[in-house]
Amino acid sequence: MSITLILLIIVPLATAILIPFVDVFSNKARKVLVGFSTVVEFSIGIFIILTNFDKIIDNSFFLTYYLGGWIPPIGITLSMDMLSLFFSTLISISLLLIVAYSIGFIGHHEGKYYVLLFLIWAAMHGIVLTGDIFNLDVFLELLLITSAPLVAFKRNRNGTEAAIKYMFYGTIGGLFVFIGVVLVYFNLGTLNFAHISQNFGSLSLYIQKTIAFFFLIGIFIKMGIFPFHFWLSKAHSACPSSISALLSGVIVKVYVYVFIRLFWNVIGFDVLVAAGLDHIILVIALISSIIGHVMALYENDIKRTLAYSTVANLGLIIAVLTINTKLALLAGLLHVLSHLLMKVSLFTATGYILQFTPSHKREDIKGVAYKNMLIFVGFTIVAGGMIGLPPMIGFASKWYILKAFMTDGYHLAAIIVLIGSIFAFVYYIKYIITGFKKMSLGPPDKFRLILTVFYREQVVTDIALFFVIAVLITGIFFKVIFGPIEGAVEVMQNSNFYIDYILNI
Amino acid sequence: MSKAKNIFKIIILSLLGITLLVHFNKLPLQFEYANSIYHHITNNAVKETGSLNFVTAILYDYRAYDSLGESTIIFGAVSGIVLLLSRKTLPVSSHGLSFIVKRTFGMLTPFIFLFGIYIISHGHLSPGGGFQGGVILGSISIIFSIVYGSEFDYKRYSPTTKTLLETSGALLFIGLGLLGIVMGGNFLVNLKILNSGVGSLISAGSIPFINIGIGFKIGAGLAIIFYSMIQKTFKEEVNL
Amino acid sequence: MINNLVFVILFLLGFYAILVKKNLIKMVIGLNIMEGAIFYWFISITDRGGMIPIINGTQVTSQMNDPVPQALILTGIVIGASTSAFLLTLIIELNKFTNSTNPDQIGGMIED
Numbered sequence: 001m002s003i004t005l006i007l008l009i010i011v012p013l014a015t016a017i018l019i020p021f022v023d024v025f026s027n028k029a030r031k032v033l034v035g036f037s038t039v040v041e042f043s044i045g046i047f048i049i050l051t052n053f054d055k056i057i058d059n060s061f062f063l064t065y066y067l068g069g070w071i072p073p074i075g076i077t078l079s080m081d082m083l084s085l086f087f088s089t090l091i092s093i094s095l096l097l098i099v100a101y102s103i104g105f106i107g108h109h110e111g112k113y114y115v116l117l118f119l120i121w122a123a124m125h126g127i128v129l130t131g132d133i134f135n136l137d138v139f140l141e142l143l144l145i146t147s148a149p150l151v152a153f154k155r156n157r158n159g160t161e162a163a164i165k166y167m168f169y170g171t172i173g174g175l176f177v178f179i180g181v182v183l184v185y186f187n188l189g190t191l192n193f194a195h196i197s198q199n200f201g202s203l204s205l206y207i208q209k210t211i212a213f214f215f216l217i218g219i220f221i222k223m224g225i226f227p228f229h230f231w232l233s234k235a236h237s238a239c240p241s242s243i244s245a246l247l248s249g250v251i252v253k254v255y256v257y258v259f260i261r262l263f264w265n266v267i268g269f270d271v272l273v274a275a276g277l278d279h280i281i282l283v284i285a286l287i288s289s290i291i292g293h294v295m296a297l298y299e300n301d302i303k304r305t306l307a308y309s310t311v312a313n314l315g316l317i318i319a320v321l322t323i324n325t326k327l328a329l330l331a332g333l334l335h336v337l338s339h340l341l342m343k344v345s346l347f348t349a350t351g352y353i354l355q356f357t358p359s360h361k362r363e364d365i366k367g368v369a370y371k372n373m374l375i376f377v378g379f380t381i382v383a384g385g386m387i388g389l390p391p392m393i394g395f396a397s398k399w400y401i402l403k404a405f406m407t408d409g410y411h412l413a414a415i416i417v418l419i420g421s422i423f424a425f426v427y428y429i430k431y432i433i434t435g436f437k438k439m440s441l442g443p444p445d446k447f448r449l450i451l452t453v454f455y456r457e458q459v460v461t462d463i464a465l466f467f468v469i470a471v472l473i474t475g476i477f478f479k480v481i482f483g484p485i486e487g488a489v490e491v492m493q494n495s496n497f498y499i500d501y502i503l504n505i
Numbered sequence: 506m507s508k509a510k511n512i513f514k515i516i517i518l519s520l521l522g523i524t525l526l527v528h529f530n531k532l533p534l535q536f537e538y539a540n541s542i543y544h545h546i547t548n549n550a551v552k553e554t555g556s557l558n559f560v561t562a563i564l565y566d567y568r569a570y571d572s573l574g575e576s577t578i579i580f581g582a583v584s585g586i587v588l589l590l591s592r593k594t595l596p597v598s599s600h601g602l603s604f605i606v607k608r609t610f611g612m613l614t615p616f617i618f619l620f621g622i623y624i625i626s627h628g629h630l631s632p633g634g635g636f637q638g639g640v641i642l643g644s645i646s647i648i649f650s651i652v653y654g655s656e657f658d659y660k661r662y663s664p665t666t667k668t669l670l671e672t673s674g675a676l677l678f679i680g681l682g683l684l685g686i687v688m689g690g691n692f693l694v695n696l697k698i699l700n701s702g703v704g705s706l707i708s709a710g711s712i713p714f715i716n717i718g719i720g721f722k723i724g725a726g727l728a729i730i731f732y733s734m735i736q737k738t739f740k741e742e743v744n745l
Numbered sequence: 746m747i748n749n750l751v752f753v754i755l756f757l758l759g760f761y762a763i764l765v766k767k768n769l770i771k772m773v774i775g776l777n778i779m780e781g782a783i784f785y786w787f788i789s790i791t792d793r794g795g796m797i798p799i800i801n802g803t804q805v806t807s808q809m810n811d812p813v814p815q816a817l818i819l820t821g822i823v824i825g826a827s828t829s830a831f832l833l834t835l836i837i838e839l840n841k842f843t844n845s846t847n848p849d850q851i852g853g854m855i856e857d
Binding site for chain 2: 126142
C-alpha cells in the first residue's frame with residue numbers, strides 16, 4: 001500500500017480548495033500556497049521514481065492503494081504501473097512549468113485561474129491512476145468542467161463561442177462513455193478494471209462489440225478525431241497561450257492514455273480485431289490527420305494553425321497505435337512524448353511573441369524576430385522538429401512511425417505521413433518567413449501590454465527556452481527514453497500482469 | 506442548402522436510433538451474475554458500515570472517492586461561474602414580491618431549514634443524504650433573493666460567507682479522509698467513532714459527518730451560482 | 746424490450762433538440778433529456794422486482810433492488826446539473842455580446 005498514490009491526487013485538490021479560503025484572509029498567503037504546493041506535488045512524483053528505481057529497471061514496478069480499505073472489486077483501487085508512471089511524469093513536469101509560466105504570463109490578480117489549474121492537475125492524475133470504470137467517467141467530466149472556464153477566460157465573444165462548443169461536444173462524449181459503463185455493469189456486475197478484464201471473455205461476442213463501440217465513440221468525441229473535430233481549433237486558440245499549451249499539449253495525451261487503457265487492458269485489442277474495427281479506426285485516424293494538415297494550411301491565424309496541427313498529430317498517434325506491433329506501440333508512445341514537448345514549447349513561445357502584435361493574423365507577425373531573436377529562433381527550431389528535421393525529437397518519433405508503417409506493409413499510411421510533413425513544412429515556413437521580414441519604419445512598441453514587469457518577462461522567456469532545450473536534448477539522447485517506454489509497452493501487451501497484481505495481491 | 510442539412514441530420518438520427526435499438530434488443534433479459542458486487546453489498550453492508558440505507562452506504566463508504574470527485578465537480582463549476590460572471594460591483598436590488606408572499610415565507614423558512622437539516626443528518630436511516638439535503642439548504646438563499654430582494658440576501662449571507670461555508674464543507678470531507686490515514690487505515694476509511702448501535706442517529710461511523718460536510722458544500726455552491734447569475738439583471742428594474 | 750424502446754425514443758428526442766432547434770437554451774434542455782433517458786434506462790434494466798434497498802425493520806435482503814445503480818445515478822444527476830449550470834452561464838455571457846440565443850451566432854454546431 002503506497003500512500004503516495006493518493007497524495008498525488010489530494011495535494012492539488014486540497015490546494016485548489018484552500019486557495020479561496022486563504023484568499024479571504026490575505027493575498028500574499030495565496031501566492032505562497034500556489035508555489036509551495038506545486039513544489040510539493042512535483043517532489044512526490046520524484047519520490048516515487050527514486051524509491052522504486054530498482055523495480056523500474058527490473059520491470060516489475062506496480063503500486064496499488066485500496067481506497068477506504070475495501071478490497072477490489074468491492075471498493076475503488078488506485079494503481080500505478082509503467083504506463084501510468086510514464087504519463088504521470090509527463091503530466092507533472094509539464095504542469096509544473098505551465099504553472100510557473102502562468103505566474104509570469106497571467107499574473108496573480110486572478111485567483112480563480114489557479115483554482116481551476118490545480119483542479120485540472122488533480123483530475124488528470126485521477127484519470128491516470130484510477131482502476132475503476134465509473135471513477136474514470138467522473139474524473140473525465142471533472143476535467144471537462146474545469147477546463148471549459150479557462151477556454152472562456154478572456155471573456156470575449158470568441159472565447160465564449162469556443163467554450164460553448166467545447167462543452168456540448170464534451171458532454172455528449174461523456175454521455176456515450178456513461179452508456180458504456182451502464183452496459184458493463186448490466187452484463188458483468190462489477191466496475192473494477194481488473195475484474196472486468198478477467199471476465200470480459202465470458203460475454204458473447206456481440207455484447208463485447210457493443211460495449212467497445214460505445215466506449216470508442218465516447219473517447220473519440222472527447223479527443224477530437226475526424227467526424228467530431230469541429231470544436232478543437234476554436235477551443236484551443238481562443239484561450240490565453242498558457243491554457244492552449246495545457247489543452248493541446250497535455251489534456252489530449254490524457255485522452256490517449258484512456259484510449260490505451262480501455263482498449264488494451266480492459267476490453268482487449270482482440271475484440272476490436274474481431275469486429276473489424278481496427279481497420280476502421282486506422283482509416284478514420286488517417287483521414288483526421290489529413291484534414292488537420294489541410295485545414296492548417298488554409299488558416300491565417302497562428303494559434304489556429306497550431307491547433308489544427310494538434311488534430312493532425314493526434315490522428316497520427318491513434319493510427320500508429322492501432323497497428324499493434326511492438327515497434328508501432330513504441331513509436332506511438334514516443335510520439336506522445338515528443339508532440340507534448342514540441343507543442344507546449346510552440347505555444348509558450350507564441351504566447352510571448354503575440355504580445356508584440358495587434359492581432360493573431362499572419363500579416364501582423366512581421367518583424368517580431370527582431371524584438372527577441374532568441375525566442376523566435378527557438379520557435380523556428382521547434383517548428384523544424386514538428387516537420388521532422390533532425391536532431392530534434394520530432395525526427396526520431398516520425399522516423400519510428402514510418403518504420404512501423406513500412407515493416408507491416410501499410411505503405412499508403414507512410415505516404416500520408418510524408419505528405420503531412422510536407423504540408424507542415426509549408427505552413428510553418430509561412431510564419432517563420434513573415435517573422436523575419438524587416439518591418440518598415442512602423443510605429444514603436446506600443447503593443448507591449450502584458451509583460452511590462454521585468455521578472456514576469458524573464459520567467460516567460462526562460463520557460464519557453466527551457467522547452468526548446470528539452471526538445472533538442474531529448475532529440476539527441478532519445479535512446480535513454482526507450483527504457484521506460486518499453487516497460488509501458490510491455491504493460492500494454494500483457495494484461496494478465498495487471499489482473500494478477502490487483503486481484504491476487 | 507439548409508434543406509440538405511436537415512435531411513442529413515434526420516438521417517444521422519435515424520441511423521443512431523436503429524443502431525441502438527438493434528443492439529440493445531440482443532441484450533439478455535435477466536440480470537444475474539454470480540460475481541457481482543450486488544451480492545456482497547446487500548449481504549454485508551449493515552455489518553460493515555452500520556447504516557441502514559444501502560445507497561448511502563455505497564455513496565459514502567464503499568465508493569466515497571466517487572462522491573469526492575462529484576463534489577469537486579460542483580466546486581469546479583462554481584469556480585468557473587464566479588470567474589466568468591463576477592464583477593466588483595455593488596449588488597443592485599429588486600423590490601421582491603408582494604407582502605403576502607413575504608409574510609408567508611417569513612414563517613416557512615425556519616421549517617424549510619429544519620427539513621433540510623433532517624434530511625442531511627438522517628442520511629443513513631432513511632432516503633436522503635448530503636446531496637439531497639444540501640440542495641434544500643441552498644434553496645433558502647434562493648428564496649431570500651427572489652422574495653426579499655438580492656440586497657437582503659447580500660446582507661444576510663455575503664458571498665464571502667458562502668465561500669467560507671463551501672470550502673469548510675470540502676475541507677471537512679478531505680479532513681475526514683486524511684484522518685483515516687492518520688488513524689492507521691486507508692484514505693476515507695470508515696472511522697467507527699461515536700458509534701452507538703445500528704439504527705440510532707449517532708451510528709455508522711463517519712457517514713453523518715461526511716453528509717454534513719457535503720450538505721454545506723452543495724448548499725453554499727448553489728447559492729453562489731444563483732447569486733452570480735442574477736447580479737446584473739436587476740439594473741433595469743430599479744427605476745420601476 | 747419496452748425499456749429499450751422508450752430509452753431510444755427519449756434519447757433521440759434529446760439529440761433532435763440539440764441538432765435542429767434554433768435556440769441555445771432548448772439545446773441545453775435537449776442535453777438534459779438525453780441524460781434523463783440514460784438514467785431511466787439504467788434503473789429499468791437492472792430492476793429485480795424487489796423492495797427498496799433500505800432496511801426498515803422487517804426487510805429481507807435477498808430480494809432487494811440493486812443499490813449500486815442508484816448511487817451511480819445520483820452522481821450522474823449532480824454532474825448533469827453542474828454541466829447545465831455552467832452552459833447556461835456561458836449562454837448568458839454570449840447574450841451580452843450578441844443579444845440573441847441563436848446557435849447560428851456561434852457558427853452552428855457542425856461548421857467551424
